[in-house]
Amino acid sequence: MLAVLPLTALTFWYFHPAIAKQERIPYTKRNGIELTFDLIQPENPNGKAILVMNSGSWKSNRDHFRSWLVAPLLRSGFTVFAISHVSQPRVTTMDTADGVQRATRFIRHHAEEYGVDPDYFGVTGGSSGGHLSLCLATLGGPGDPTAPDPIDRESSAIQAVAIFFPVTDLLNLGDSTQNPGDGGPPKSYVKGFAPDSTDLEKWEVIGHRISPIFHVKPDLAPILIYHGDADTLVPLDQSTRFKTAAEAVGAGPVEIAVLEGKGHGWVGAIFDIQHFVRWFEEHLNAEE
Secondary structure (H helix, E strand, O other): OOOHHHHHHHHHHHOOOOEEEEEEEEEEEEOOEEEEEEEEEEOOOOOOEEEEEOOEOOEOOHHHOOHHHHHHHHHOOOEEEEEOOOOOOOOOHHHHHHHHHHHHHHHHHOHHHHOOOOOOEEEEEEOHHHHHHHHHHHHOOOOOOOOOOHHHHOOOOOOEEEEEOOOOOOOOOOOOOOOOOOOOOOOOOHHHHOHHHHOHHHHHHHHHHOOHHHHOOOOOOOEEEEEEOOOOOOOOHHHHHHHHHHHHOOOOOEEEEEEOOOEOEOOOHHHHHHHHHHHHHHHOOOOO
């Protein structure tokens, strides 16, 4: 028992690094609701930013985010931006994907103020957070140089991705328990994809727009995916088919770590973030 105490104290210490935190920084409004992110700065920042998609089931509650969840990133000097959004069905998933593009442009516009290099942005998240991360990776890019709002002139591109079990193809749900069997949207999330998403002809357009697999490009940022092979909500083939699509256009690297017997989340996933740290350290590198 006494031997356990030092280990417990060390674990507590590791997951509670010294930080400076700014909460509820607004980046836009959606349907009259203020959208915000939390800024968590490590004691010894390396000047690189990691955007955390605070999202599950395309729902977001900033009060559920805890800094200890990203302790490995903070310990390694990354400045973390925990981005929250309005939960579906109050807004559509398409609105949410647009919103995180706005958040990225906003943070890049204020990069100097936040002490980060605008050329080195990574992104992470799980499930719908992984989906939104890949929306940034595939759809993010230069801003509109003629936009009246200077934030909209900024790029929403990111330079590295490390995520858990992402949704990549909403038009081909495969063996997912969310597959309605008629080619329509995930059956528990219909309201999150607009009232007309049950019209299959319209859903083809909506699903194509919001599925990262259809928007892969040769200059895709390096992507690391952790995915369990027993995931029935977001089956592994969502990741493997995305990798195949990326490779078909010459993009890379897209690496998948397959966890045998793991479902949609697992005990100890927080320790896998240490692998994300190494990925970001490798690919957010000024010497590349």
